[in-house]
Amino acid sequence: MLQQKLHEDLKQAMKQKDTLRVSTLRMLISAIRNKEISLIKKDTGLSEEETVQVIRTEVKQRKEAAAEFEKGGREELAEKELSEAVLLEAYLPAELSDDELQKAVKSAIREANASSEKDFGKIMKLVMMSVQGRVSGERVMRAVKNALHPV
Numbered sequence: 001m002l003q004q005k006l007h008e009d010l011k012q013a014m015k016q017k018d019t020l021r022v023s024t025l026r027m028l029i030s031a032i033r034n035k036e037i038s039l040i041k042k043d044t045g046l047s048e049e050e051t052v053q054v055i056r057t058e059v060k061q062r063k064e065a066a067a068e069f070e071k072g073g074r075e076e077l078a079e080k081e082l083s084e085a086v087l088l089e090a091y092l093p094a095e096l097s098d099d100e101l102q103k104a105v106k107s108a109i110r111e112a113n114a115s116s117e118k119d120f121g122k123i124m125k126l127v128m129m130s131v132q133g134r135v136s137g138e139r140v141m142r143a144v145k146n147a148l149h150p151v
Contacts, residue, residue, distance in 0.1 A: 002051050002091065003032060024084045028091075031058055051131065052092060056136070059088045096135050098143075103138075104130050105147045117148055 006029055013021035018099035035054050036042050046054070062085035096104070110124035112119055126141050 001047055003029075006032075006091065008009075008087070013078050020080075020083060024087050027084075028055065028058055030090060054083070055088055059085050062088065073114065084117060093134055095139075096131060099145050101131070101135055101139065102147070105143045108144075109147060120144060120148065123148075 005147040006025055010022065010025040013025060013034050022078050032046060032051060035050065036046055038051070039046070062081045066081035066085070067083060069075070104127050105123070108114075108123045108130065109119075111126055112122040117142065123144050124140065127144060128137065131140065
């Protein structure tokens, strides 16, 4: 369903001659296709979750590239990368609020019977499974650290 929307949006962008959107969507569709090939799912296609994960990866890559371009003094390239990231983020599901994330972390701590930092990995695994791609791993990591070590 998400992949179908990407193809429809690509056609629309081509009709409107929106070069940034066309190039970004083509790159994303290509990344999805490459992931299908690497997972040997060319015939069945990726699930919605796997497709969202590919989009998240592409957004992260764009943001990292933008940061590197800014360090190198290439503002125009950084702006292009950030524009692509914003465009791709529109296809991601809404992120969890901080309250919802805190609840998931507390639930995981209870479930794992966590008492110290040694249980960090267990907690991370449980939280990541419960939020299923609706929060970045970096945000989850900060929330878990804060829960284990309140400021």
